[in-house]
Amino acid sequence: MRVLITGTEGQVDTSVKALGEKLGIEVIRIGLPDIDLSKPETLEAPIRAANPDVIISSAAYTSVDKAESEPDLARRINGDAPGELARIANVLNVPLLHLSTDYVFPGTKDGIYDEADTPEPASVYGATKLAGERQIAANTENFVILRTAWVYSPYGNNFVKTMLRLGESRDELNVVADQRGCPTYAPEIARALLTVAQKVVADPDPGLRGIFNLTGSGETTWAGFAEAIFTNSVARGGKAVKVNPIPSSDYPTPAKRPANSRLSGDKLYSIYGLRLDPWPTSLAQCLDALATAQQ
Numbered sequence: 001m002r003v004l005i006t007g008t009e010g011q012v013d014t015s016v017k018a019l020g021e022k023l024g025i026e027v028i029r030i031g032l033p034d035i036d037l038s039k040p041e042t043l044e045a046p047i048r049a050a051n052p053d054v055i056i057s058s059a060a061y062t063s064v065d066k067a068e069s070e071p072d073l074a075r076r077i078n079g080d081a082p083g084e085l086a087r088i089a090n091v092l093n094v095p096l097l098h099l100s101t102d103y104v105f106p107g108t109k110d111g112i113y114d115e116a117d118t119p120e121p122a123s124v125y126g127a128t129k130l131a132g133e134r135q136i137a138a139n140t141e142n143f144v145i146l147r148t149a150w151v152y153s154p155y156g157n158n159f160v161k162t163m164l165r166l167g168e169s170r171d172e173l174n175v176v177a178d179q180r181g182c183p184t185y186a187p188e189i190a191r192a193l194l195t196v197a198q199k200v201v202a203d204p205d206p207g208l209r210g211i212f213n214l215t216g217s218g219e220t221t222w223a224g225f226a227e228a229i230f231t232n233s234v235a236r237g238g239k240a241v242k243v244n245p246i247p248s249s250d251y252p253t254p255a256k257r258p259a260n261s262r263l264s265g266d267k268l269y270s271i272y273g274l275r276l277d278p279w280p281t282s283l284a285q286c287l288d289a290l291a292t293a294q295q
């Protein structure tokens with residue numbers, strides 16, 4: 001199986017490349033400067049040239065706050081480009097896997113969100129990602145959209161690396177404690193993506209297609225996550241840092257974040273038999289990987 005994934009330096013594309021190497025699956029990454037998702041009309045030729053069995057759409061405009069002031073650019077990258085990838089996948093007769101986000105929901109539900117809940121984004125980023133989902137569905141039936149959340153890994157920029165970096169120069173950190181979600185380890189996303197890819201390449205069953213949630217098992221708050229990060233770090237010889245829980249109102253940001261980002265993984269489990277590891281297990285693996293990278 002030859003997998004083409006958008007993105008060359010991102011958390012998920014790097015994790016998919018690494019897992020592909022382990023499993024003997026060919027993974028081709030394409031990204032800037034060779035392809036620019038803000039120019040969707042330029043995508044077809046390089047994708048045709050790669051001759052993939054499956055396309056994974058991972059690269060995105062992921063600066064949630066900056067998107068509030070760059071809505072047109074964010075919409076081209078997160079909305080139009082996935083739509084064009086779906087059109088190309090349809091022409092090439094290959095499946096398209098696409099990563100979307102918990103931010104398609106407003107976060108006002110009492111319980112855990114499932115795939116049947118109505119999206120109603122509260123931010124430009126969320127709205128552009130929802131536009132991407134809709135453009136994909138308009139251009140191909142052969143798609144799997146996976147909504148993930150709170151992604152972290154040893155690669156790129158993420159909350160775990162930010163906390164550890166800030167903790168080097170501070171003894172205490174104020175962290176938001178009224179947003180709940182499911183931290184998701186990018187190598188776990190990679191495991192799910194390659195499993196789903198293998199199944200949809202081999203099986204045209206429409207039941208394998210559609211929208212699925214894909215997050216680490218369990219839930220916490222950003223403050224709870226931060227505490228676990230420093231507990232893990234201390235166990236590996238790192239510095240102790242006190243986490244002070246604060247309300248979101250004490251940490252204003254340009255983009256509104258959902259208070260409830262929890263996504264149910266039951267549909268993915270029932271159809272694919274896939275459930276991501278509990279987030280504390282994955283967090284420990286991430287801290288081990290970061291420690292190894294520093295040696």
Ligand SMILES: NC(=O)c1ccc[n+]([C@@H]2O[C@H](COP(=O)([O-])OP(=O)(O)OC[C@H]3O[C@@H](n4cnc5c(N)ncnc54)[C@H](OP(=O)(O)O)[C@@H]3O)[C@@H](O)[C@H]2O)c1
Nearest residue numbers: 007008009010011012036037038059060062099101148151
């Ligand atoms: N990170 C999260 O917490 C989170 C949560 C929910 C959903 N998701 C979704 O999961 C997917 C993967 O996220 P991630 O954390 O791996 O993202 P990431 O680490 O921010 O990587 C994004 C990638 O997209 C590339 N990119 C940005 N603009 C581009 C353009 N115009 N043309 C081509 N490539 C471009 C970036 O390239 P450069 O580095 O060169 O700019 C980077 O390689 C995204 O679709 C995101 O929306 C992420």
